[in-house]
Amino acid sequence: MKQWARRAVALVAASAFAALGAAPGAVNAQEAVTIQPGVSIESDGGYCTLNWIYDGEDALAGSVYGGTAAHCVTSVGERISLATGSLGDPIQEFGTVAYIDDNLDYAFIEIDAALHDAVDPAMKGHPAIPTGVSTTETANVGDTMQFSGNGVGFHLLSLTREERTGILHSNDGTQHYVIGAVSPGDSGGPVADVTDGNKAFGIVNTVGVGINGLPYAGEGGVSLEGMFADAAEAGFTVRLRTV
Structure with a gap:
């Protein structure tokens, strides 16, 4: 979500907060200290969500990455933070944007080596996911x-x-x-x-x-x-x- 979208999102959020009786930043910061698919991230591009955890191969061996959308970041080298939730507060920086593909809209964030022990590949709330990669040969419409x-x-x-x-x-x-x-x-x-x-x-x-x-x-x-x-x-x- 781009910077220019924040104002529109804030208006949507205000309605949601009023309807649910909750305040911004309601997510406990302690829930965000693990780096895993589904956690909230904050960047110059706005508030987004981290996807899967990836291990580098060949020349990238030893590096660990988290993914997000290209439109969630602004440039290679940008520092990214974990956040308490959309429209919440940054918790701590955890990585640096290493690769952006604007055509397919994906990006990889290299996770700081000092935080590799904080990485969990499981989708947040779903410890049994992922077991592998779904493809056109194995997935079907209606799944x-x-x-x-x-x-x-x-x-x-x-x-x-x-x-x-x-x-x-x-x-x-x-x-x-x-x-x-x-x-x-x-x-x-x-x-x-x-x-x-x-x-x-x-x-x-x-x-x-x-x-x-x-x-x-x-x-x-x-x-x-x-x-x-x-x-x-x-x-x-x-x-x-x-x-």
């Missing part, structure tokens, strides 16, 4: 998809942060669309395919309403299968860390 993120409004309660599900509507191996509830702040977050054995499937890039003129609400994003291939072509070779 149950799992979100864990910090969309504004949803970020106020652990139930709404971690227990939202959707239905896979389309996937070509590079881009997908899931019918389900997401909002600004979920950007960059993880999408898992529960039906396909609790596998990592993709990341959240867009919050959309309508598919081919039909009134669906959901998210669109890059699928890991295509992301890995795209990054490898550029010499940025990483693999998913599983549970």
Whole structure:
């Protein structure tokens, strides 16, 4: 979510706070000290969500990365912080943006070596995810998809942060669309395919309403299968860390 979007998000959040009777920053800071898929992050690009944990290969061996959307960051070298939640407070810096692909809208954040012990590959709220990578050969339209993120409004309660599900509507191996509830702040977050054995499937890039003129609400994003291939072509070779 870009800087210019913060004012609009703040208006949405104000309504959510009033409706739910909660205050900004309601997430306990202690819940954010683990670096894992589904935690809230803050950058010059705004508030977003961290997706999967990746281990570097070849020239990148020994490095550990967390992913997010490209539109959540501004430049390679930017420092990124964990946050208490969307529109909340930064907790501590944990990594540096190492790679950005604006075309498919994904980015990798290299996690500080001093914090490698704080890394947990499990999707927040779902210790059995991810077991592997879901692909076009194993995933099917209609599969149950799992979100864990910090969309504004949803970020106020652990139930709404971690227990939202959707239905896979389309996937070509590079881009997908899931019918389900997401909002600004979920950007960059993880999408898992529960039906396909609790596998990592993709990341959240867009919050959309309508598919081919039909009134669906959901998210669109890059699928890991295509992301890995795209990054490898550029010499940025990483693999998913599983549970």
